[in-house]
Amino acid sequence: MRRLANNLPFWGLLPAWALMGFALILPILIIAAVSVATRGSHGGFTWDFNPAGYAQILFNEGWSGELEFTPQYLIIIGRTFLLAGATTALCLIFALPVAWYISRQTPGMRAILVYLVTLPFWVSMILRVYAWMIILGKDGPLPRFLETFGLAPGTSFMFNDGATLVAMVYTCMPLMVLPIYASIEKLDLTLIEASHDLHGNRFTTFRRVILPLTAPGIVSGAILVFVPALGAVLEPVLMGGGKQMMMGSLIQLQFGGGRNWPFGAAIAMVLMGLVMLFLIVTALRAARRTAGMEARA
Amino acid sequence: MKTLLSASALALITATATGTAAQAEGNLNLYVWADSINPELIATFSKEYDVKVNVDSYTSNEDLLTKLQAGSSGYDLSTPSQHFLRVMIDEGLIENYGANKLEAFNNIEEKWRNQWWDETQEYSIPIAYGTAGFAINSDLYKGPTDSMKVFFEPEGELFGKIAMLSYPDEVVGAAQLYLGVPFCSEDPDEMKRVLDLLMAQKPAVAAYSSDNIASRLGSGEVLSHFWWQGEVLKARKGGAPFAFAFPKEGLVGWIDSMVIPKGAPNQENAVKFIEFMSRPENATAQMNYYAYSSPMKVNAEDIIYTPENAPELFIEVPIEFSRTCSPAAQDLVNRVWTQLLQ
Amino acid sequence: MSRSHDVKRYPGFGWLTLVFFVWLYLPLMVVVVYSFNANRIAGVWTGFSLDWYASALKNQALMNALKTSVTVALIATAVATSVALMAALAIIRGKNVRFRRLSETVVNLPLLLPEIVLAVASLILFSLVGLQNGLLKLILAHSAFCTPFAFLPIRARLQGMSLDFEEASADLYAGRWTTFRRVTLPLIFPGVFSGAMLAFLISMDDFITSNMLASGGTTTLPVYIFSLIRSGTTPELNAIGTLMILASLILATAALLVARRGTKP
Numbered sequence: 001m002r003r004l005a006n007n008l009p010f011w012g013l014l015p016a017w018a019l020m021g022f023a024l025i026l027p028i029l030i031i032a033a034v035s036v037a038t039r040g041s042h043g044g045f046t047w048d049f050n051p052a053g054y055a056q057i058l059f060n061e062g063w064s065g066e067l068e069f070t071p072q073y074l075i076i077i078g079r080t081f082l083l084a085g086a087t088t089a090l091c092l093i094f095a096l097p098v099a100w101y102i103s104r105q106t107p108g109m110r111a112i113l114v115y116l117v118t119l120p121f122w123v124s125m126i127l128r129v130y131a132w133m134i135i136l137g138k139d140g141p142l143p144r145f146l147e148t149f150g151l152a153p154g155t156s157f158m159f160n161d162g163a164t165l166v167a168m169v170y171t172c173m174p175l176m177v178l179p180i181y182a183s184i185e186k187l188d189l190t191l192i193e194a195s196h197d198l199h200g201n202r203f204t205t206f207r208r209v210i211l212p213l214t215a216p217g218i219v220s221g222a223i224l225v226f227v228p229a230l231g232a233v234l235e236p237v238l239m240g241g242g243k244q245m246m247m248g249s250l251i252q253l254q255f256g257g258g259r260n261w262p263f264g265a266a267i268a269m270v271l272m273g274l275v276m277l278f279l280i281v282t283a284l285r286a287a288r289r290t291a292g293m294e295a296r297a
Numbered sequence: 298m299k300t301l302l303s304a305s306a307l308a309l310i311t312a313t314a315t316g317t318a319a320q321a322e323g324n325l326n327l328y329v330w331a332d333s334i335n336p337e338l339i340a341t342f343s344k345e346y347d348v349k350v351n352v353d354s355y356t357s358n359e360d361l362l363t364k365l366q367a368g369s370s371g372y373d374l375s376t377p378s379q380h381f382l383r384v385m386i387d388e389g390l391i392e393n394y395g396a397n398k399l400e401a402f403n404n405i406e407e408k409w410r411n412q413w414w415d416e417t418q419e420y421s422i423p424i425a426y427g428t429a430g431f432a433i434n435s436d437l438y439k440g441p442t443d444s445m446k447v448f449f450e451p452e453g454e455l456f457g458k459i460a461m462l463s464y465p466d467e468v469v470g471a472a473q474l475y476l477g478v479p480f481c482s483e484d485p486d487e488m489k490r491v492l493d494l495l496m497a498q499k500p501a502v503a504a505y506s507s508d509n510i511a512s513r514l515g516s517g518e519v520l521s522h523f524w525w526q527g528e529v530l531k532a533r534k535g536g537a538p539f540a541f542a543f544p545k546e547g548l549v550g551w552i553d554s555m556v557i558p559k560g561a562p563n564q565e566n567a568v569k570f571i572e573f574m575s576r577p578e579n580a581t582a583q584m585n586y587y588a589y590s591s592p593m594k595v596n597a598e599d600i601i602y603t604p605e606n607a608p609e610l611f612i613e614v615p616i617e618f619s620r621t622c623s624p625a626a627q628d629l630v631n632r633v634w635t636q637l638l639q
Numbered sequence: 640m641s642r643s644h645d646v647k648r649y650p651g652f653g654w655l656t657l658v659f660f661v662w663l664y665l666p667l668m669v670v671v672v673y674s675f676n677a678n679r680i681a682g683v684w685t686g687f688s689l690d691w692y693a694s695a696l697k698n699q700a701l702m703n704a705l706k707t708s709v710t711v712a713l714i715a716t717a718v719a720t721s722v723a724l725m726a727a728l729a730i731i732r733g734k735n736v737r738f739r740r741l742s743e744t745v746v747n748l749p750l751l752l753p754e755i756v757l758a759v760a761s762l763i764l765f766s767l768v769g770l771q772n773g774l775l776k777l778i779l780a781h782s783a784f785c786t787p788f789a790f791l792p793i794r795a796r797l798q799g800m801s802l803d804f805e806e807a808s809a810d811l812y813a814g815r816w817t818t819f820r821r822v823t824l825p826l827i828f829p830g831v832f833s834g835a836m837l838a839f840l841i842s843m844d845d846f847i848t849s850n851m852l853a854s855g856g857t858t859t860l861p862v863y864i865f866s867l868i869r870s871g872t873t874p875e876l877n878a879i880g881t882l883m884i885l886a887s888l889i890l891a892t893a894a895l896l897v898a899r900r901g902t903k904p
Contacts, residue, residue, distance in 0.1 A: 020783060023782065023783035027760030031759065097651075098659045119887055124844060125844050127670055137512075137513075156518055230753045243504065248755045251755050257357075259627060353855065355866070372855045
């Protein structure tokens with residue numbers, strides 16, 4: 001029998017299960033329990049079953065004192081998904097050509113470019129967002145640059161959804177570029193050349209061959225960007241001016257000024273449930289696409 | 298035993314990883330408002346009592362309350378405002394350290410003793426009081442500031458150039474003061490009026506943000522910012538063209554007190570620190586640094602502020618102190634806030 | 640083949656990449672440039688000065704926060720990388736491993752959860768367990784959410800690796816441990832190294848969880864920076880940021896050397 005030294009039996013997984021069990025799964029179970037607990041009068045909670053937190057997402061006492069359907073939390077949830085979706089889409093649009101370009105360089109150049117993509121991580125994220133506040137703000141480099149061309153004098157580009165998006169896309173971008181680059185690098189170039197011989201058109205090749213083949217990278221990049229974007233707290237407040245709440249701030253509010261921990265836990269559970277739904281749908285679509293491609297081949 | 302072992306192992310790792318070992322007699326972990334304690338006083342205290350002092354900071358009472366409610370925060374001393382102090386006493390989150398038996402108690406100005414937030418003065422010794430209101434950039438805005446109408450129903454140059462704090466308690470409180478609605482109102486009709494006012498103001502608001510205020514106001518990004526008056530004074534001392542508005546409707550007041558969180562690891566050092574901060578000469582140095590009024594006895598001749606250079610500390614309009622709201626009232630505040638930012 | 644017929648080239652991609660990098664580095668330039676600014680208020684340039692570097696290194700609170708961050712990041716990286724390495728070896732190479740897919744999902748779980756959920760959950764957990772040590776809380780939480788970042792590169796490296804060398808080693812009757820140390824580990828080292836780097840960076844940069852869990856004397860650098868933003872930051876922070884970029888450049892040189900060694904057969 002051949003002895004293979006490089007494998008580990010099942011106990012290799014025990015540390016991972018122990019760490020994740022204690023620091024991840026247990027907390028999630030607790031937050032699930034808190035979401036159906038009873039709120040304390042000034043924050044905190046008591047262990048009495050009460051599903052009011054979930055009901056509150058849809059129904060609240062109105063100004064007239066009657067229980068009515070209140071769309072405010074649904075609006076916040078919807079807006080958060082829209083922002084995360086827009087961030088993911090923008091990251092994807094920029095990351096694809098950049099990753100493609102990097103993968104076509106010499107190996108040494110590739111290593112340097114990949115490193116350059118990760119270098120900004122070394123400066124604290126808050127400082128990078130702060131730098132954007134300076135760049136876009138009044139008297140910042142960008143407004144001044146535009147002014148020299150006589151464009152939009154005296155404008156500030158801060159405190160709107162655009163500013164939020166700039167910072168979100170900025171902080172998330174490396175997480176999109178790297179996985180896509182990794183999957184493009186593995187591409188079999190003969191397939192592309194074959195497609196080129198068949199279709200002749202770059203765009204068709206891109207759409208019909210390259211895109212499907214790099215799908216795994218795109219999917220993991222999208223997850224790495226979309227999920228953190230859903231929970232973003234800093235960018236909407238610092239860049240967007242905090243005029244419209246996002247789910248992250250809403251959850252934080254419940255554990256702070258709102259003093260309604262079970263409601264905060266309930267929103268967190270809903271956020272988690274929606275993320276799981278998104279992941280399952282993505283996984284199913286990816287699986288169907290692979291199956292379809294195999295069938296065609 | 299096991300925890301002791303792991304703790305000491307961890308301490309060893311930390312010490313070797315960072316190259317420092319705590320050699321002081323003891324530790325004192327302060328959890329106070331950002332930039333609020335005079336660092337020279339901390340250095341003096343540290344030397345005098347041979348205590349290593351760590352200073353961490355929070356930026357809102359809500360953050361502090363959440364930390365204490367979650368328990369085992371590891372902090373020895375904190376400085377909540379009066380309406381949160383009351384909650385902390387009621388919820389059993391802070392220690393009764395017999396404040397009224399300390400030397401510090403005799404140094405509290407008479408009128409600030411045994412108030413509703415700590416009737417027996419067993420849990421707290423006050424350290425500073427102040428107000429929240431509208432600050433302006435006086436280089437860029439020359440208009441009137443004598444009424445909150447200017448800010449809550451802005452017209453002309455102020456429109457779109459106003460920023461509010463992102464704390465519901467502060468913003469709603471000021472709106473209540475302007476409308477004459479009592480703090481902690483449980484009347485939905487009254488609170489609906491507050492919401493209507495804030496909704497009408499919203500198009501004129503550039504941002505609801507509690508961060509980076511000095512730069513935003515200094516650069517002219519906004520002309521007016523809801524802020525704390527001592528920050529305005531401190532910034533002006535540093536050369537910024539800021540002024541504080543004294544509207545005839547009055548200002549929202551707060552008073553911060555030194556408390557010891559339940560189960561704090563270094564309570565004795567915390568008490569020493571409270572006594573130290575309350576000595577008149579130190580209270581004076583603290584007031585000069587922090588730029589908020591002191592509820593303690595100070596050496597008046599050493600105070601650097603006068604009505605001319607610091608009108609913020611000699612306020613003549615009425616000051617209304619925030620109250621501790623019932624859960625029902627608090628829910629109304631939340632409802633206003635959520636609907637405002639929905 | 641003429642250039643215009645090269646199917647691997649898309650015209651304009653080079654320019655787009657250039658724009659991309661300018662955009663990526665614009666904020667970093669702002670951070671670096673304003674670290675030399677004599678004026679306290681960022682955004683207003685008055686003159687060149689190195690004072691902020693001196694005062695940053697003298698600022699005790701800032702240095703403490705940096706120390707806490709580095710301590711937590713180093714320990715969390717060590718834990719996360721070991722856990723991830725063992726898990727990857729078991730998942731990719733293991734025999735008779737049950738729950739392979741489930742295990743992989745569990746290891747990657749932190750990536751699939753918005754951080755705010757995890758932060759709040761850990762806060763409640765640690766208070767229920769009564770865990771007092773602030774540093775330990777941070778290390779536990781950071782180890783957990785850094786693990787997938789260490790896992791993914793190691794897994795990728797392992798997957799693309801052929802078994803030949805290890806089989807040769809086993810044929811030469813090298814012991815299990817010897818084979819692992821002398822053959823497997825050097826082969827997968829680039830993956831382990833980049834995994835560890837990623838874990839370290841993610842830990843250093845974390846704000847949301849650290850802010851929730853920070854307790855007496857364990858403020859991390861991002862939490863400290865955020866508390867300063869309230870009163871307005873000083874260029875001291877830019878100085879620290881610039882020093883971090885420098886540290887990165889030094890480490891990256893090391894990393895490139897390692898990578899070159901790794902690509903050699």
